[in-house]
Amino acid sequence: MTPRERILNDRPFSALWRLALPNMIASFTQSLMLVAEGWYIGGLGGQALAGIALVFPLLMLTLMLASGAMGGAVGGAMARAVGADDMPQANAVLRLAILFALVIGGLNGLLLILFGRQIFIAMGGDGAILQFAEEYSAVLFPGIVLLWLTNMAAAAMRGTGHMIQPAIGLALVVVVHFALVAGQRAMGYPLGVVGGAWALIGAFSAGLVYFVVVLARPGRAIRLTLRGWTGMIGGRRILGVGLLAGSQSFLTIIYTMLAAAVFARMGADWLAGYGIGARLEMFVVPFVFGIGGASMVATGTLLGAGRRADAIRMGWMAAYWAAAILGVVGTVLAIWPGLWTGMFTDDPAIQAAAAAYLLRIGPLYAFFALGLCLYLASQGMETLTVPVIGAILRLLVVAAGFGVLSLADALTPENALIVIAISMAIYGGSVALGLRAGHGLSSGTSR
Numbered sequence: 001m002t003p004r005e006r007i008l009n010d011r012p013f014s015a016l017w018r019l020a021l022p023n024m025i026a027s028f029t030q031s032l033m034l035v036a037e038g039w040y041i042g043g044l045g046g047q048a049l050a051g052i053a054l055v056f057p058l059l060m061l062t063l064m065l066a067s068g069a070m071g072g073a074v075g076g077a078m079a080r081a082v083g084a085d086d087m088p089q090a091n092a093v094l095r096l097a098i099l100f101a102l103v104i105g106g107l108n109g110l111l112l113i114l115f116g117r118q119i120f121i122a123m124g125g126d127g128a129i130l131q132f133a134e135e136y137s138a139v140l141f142p143g144i145v146l147l148w149l150t151n152m153a154a155a156a157m158r159g160t161g162h163m164i165q166p167a168i169g170l171a172l173v174v175v176v177h178f179a180l181v182a183g184q185r186a187m188g189y190p191l192g193v194v195g196g197a198w199a200l201i202g203a204f205s206a207g208l209v210y211f212v213v214v215l216a217r218p219g220r221a222i223r224l225t226l227r228g229w230t231g232m233i234g235g236r237r238i239l240g241v242g243l244l245a246g247s248q249s250f251l252t253i254i255y256t257m258l259a260a261a262v263f264a265r266m267g268a269d270w271l272a273g274y275g276i277g278a279r280l281e282m283f284v285v286p287f288v289f290g291i292g293g294a295s296m297v298a299t300g301t302l303l304g305a306g307r308r309a310d311a312i313r314m315g316w317m318a319a320y321w322a323a324a325i326l327g328v329v330g331t332v333l334a335i336w337p338g339l340w341t342g343m344f345t346d347d348p349a350i351q352a353a354a355a356a357y358l359l360r361i362g363p364l365y366a367f368f369a370l371g372l373c374l375y376l377a378s379q380g381m382e383t384l385t386v387p388v389i390g391a392i393l394r395l396l397v398v399a400a401g402f403g404v405l406s407l408a409d410a411l412t413p414e415n416a417l418i419v420i421a422i423s424m425a426i427y428g429g430s431v432a433l434g435l436r437a438g439h440g441l442s443s444g445t446s447r
Contacts, residue, residue, distance in 0.1 A: 003161025004082050007301045012314050019163055019297055020318070024290030026167030029174045031283045033203070035343055036174075038279055040181040040196050042344045048193050049345065050268045051132025053275030054120045057256040058112055059140065059200075060285075064249040065108070066148045068289065070100055071155030072379040073242035075293065076300045078159025078222075083304025090160070090222045094215070096238055097156040098149070098224070105148025112141040123257055124264025124271070132193050139197035146204045153211035160222055161297055169210045177203035244384045248375060251391040255398050255423070262402055262416055270413050273353020276344045280333065280358070281368065284326055288369045291322045292376030299377050315377030322373040323428070327366030334362030353413065360417040367428025374431050386434035394427040 007015050041052045065071075074097040081089040120133045150173065154166040180199035184191060191198060215224040256278060263274040295318035302311035333340050337355035345351060375387035401419030405411040 003163075004085070004301060007161060007298050008083075008305055008307070012310065012317060015298055016291075016294055016314060016318055016321075019161065019294035020291050022163040022167045023158065023294045024287065026163070026170045027287055027290035027293070030170045031285070031287060033174055033177050033200075034279055034283050036178050036181050037196055037200070038276065038344045040185055040199070041193065043185055044189060044193055046268060046272050046345065046347055046350055047128045048132050049272040049275060049350070050264075051125070051129045051193070052136055052196070053260060053271055053278075054123050054125045054129070054133040054264075055116075055137050055140070056275060056279070057253045057260060058116065058119065058137070060256070061249060061253040062108055062112075062144055062147055063151065064252065064285070065246050066101070066105065066151035067155060068285075068376070069246035069249045070104060070242035071151050072245055072293075072296060072376060073238050074100070074152060075155040075159035076241065076296055076379045076381075077238045078156055079161070079297045079300025080304035082160055083301035087221055093159070093238065094156045094222055094224060097152040100239070100242070101148040101152040102145065105145035108148065109141050109144035112137070112144065116141060119257070123261040129268065129271075136193050136197050139194045140200060143197075143201040143204075146201060146208055150204045150207040150211060153208070153215060157211070157215065158293060159297060159300070161301065163294070165214055166211075169207050169214070172210050173203045173207035176206040241379065241384065244388060245375075245379055248384075248388050248391040251388070251395050255395045258395075258398060258402070259416070259420060262411070263413065266413055269347070269349040270353045272345070272347075272350045273355075274357060276341055276350065276354040277357025277361070279344075280340060280362075281365075284329065284365060284369070285372065288322050288326060288372045289376065291318050291325075292373035294318065295373060295377045296379050299381050300379075303381060311381060315374065315381065318377060319370055319373040319432070323366045323370040326369035327363065330358075330362035330365030332362075333358050334360075337362075356414065357417055360414075361421045361424060364421050364424045367425045369428070371428035371431040374435055378435070383435075387431050389434065390427050390431035393430050394423045397423040397426055
């Protein structure tokens with residue numbers, strides 16, 4: 001039985017978890033890269049951690065755009081084509097994925113090279129912290145297109161419903177990355193902070209080779225070849241969905257950068273501690289994507305087959321599961337923050353700052369997971385307006401909260417964290433309520 005037939009014929013729970021489990025394993029292993037990266041940089045000291053905390057939002061923006069926004073648009077389009085049993089369109093989507101990765105990924109890297117330093121300074125970077133950020137980004141940013149190509153190829157493959165092959169490819173990325181950072185650490189950091197960036201570039205290069213070999217293999221119904229690059233249909237529609245989805249990624253990263261800028265002005269310990277705490281949010285993004293990405297494939301396939309009501313039920317079921325799992329994880333880490341912070345540093349001041357983050361924000365990860373998973377399901381349905389509005393509300397709450405606290409001379413780290421926690425609850429709650437009210441994942445609208 002093909003993945004399409006399983007999605008269309010299995011019970012919703014079975015169909016979702018048949019897709020989600022390999023995707024969750026792949027996403028979880030990929031999120032281990034963030035831990036390995038933090039472990040490597042942490043060995044260079046608190047200022048190195050603070051410096052990479054300035055680069056981290058830009059790296060995550062790239063990954064969110066490549067795998068979540070444009071990758072989600074590609075995966076959703078692929079799923080709808082497969083659901084409709086339209087193989088010519090599915091092959092067009094695959095080629096468009098590679099083309100978008102080259103063009104948008106190249107532009108992404110160029111903009112970061114041109115304006116990265118100014119962004120770091122605007123976020124509060126100076127002195128040794130700024131120097132660490134610049135050294136690291138000087139290697140990472142020129143290789144950004146490799147991250148795009150690997151993630152877009154994986155997204156296209158996921159959209160076909162085949163989850164194991166992309167899981168293997170992303171696991172290869174993680175293994176190569178860990179081998180590179182562990183080897184450098186064992187040798188006493190011969191490359192210093194830039195070794196972390198070279199490890200990322202090397203890992204994604206290995207992953208790209210894997211995906212090219214698999215997708216070009218003869219006999220595949222959906223295959224990457226040197227021919228057929230004319231007449232690619234549906235590109236404008238996919239690009240439109242991807243850009244709308246990308247606006248949520250931009251809003252999320254602007255919010256992260258704004259928060260990082262605030263904590264940078266509270267000292268290196270708080271910036272490093274915030275970076276460790278915020279890394280958890282980015283750590284769980286791939287985990288939520290494991291469930292939400294499966295939901296996106298399932299909803300897109302069901303929608304392509306004309307079964308809209310079943311697609312809607314699948315989207316909500318996935319979101320509730322994601323919220324429940326991440327709520328438990330966040331609460332556990334709020335109670336025992338050392339389980340997370342101890343992986344990055346043994347500095348008591350930095351650990352205390354990170355623990356303060358987890359205590360106030362960890363339990364609210366249920367709302368974050370709810371909103372993000374609904375966003376991914378909405379990509380399969382092409383109904384992204386409400387999730388983007390939710391991201392706008394989150395940013396506005398943080399900006400307004402920081403502004404009011406600053407005017408009242410009450411912008412302490414603890415109060416800033418409370419504002420971030422409130423914004424997270426508003427994000428998930430507004431997305432769920434908006435979609436339930438008939439603007440996307442409800443039976444009342446088709447767009």
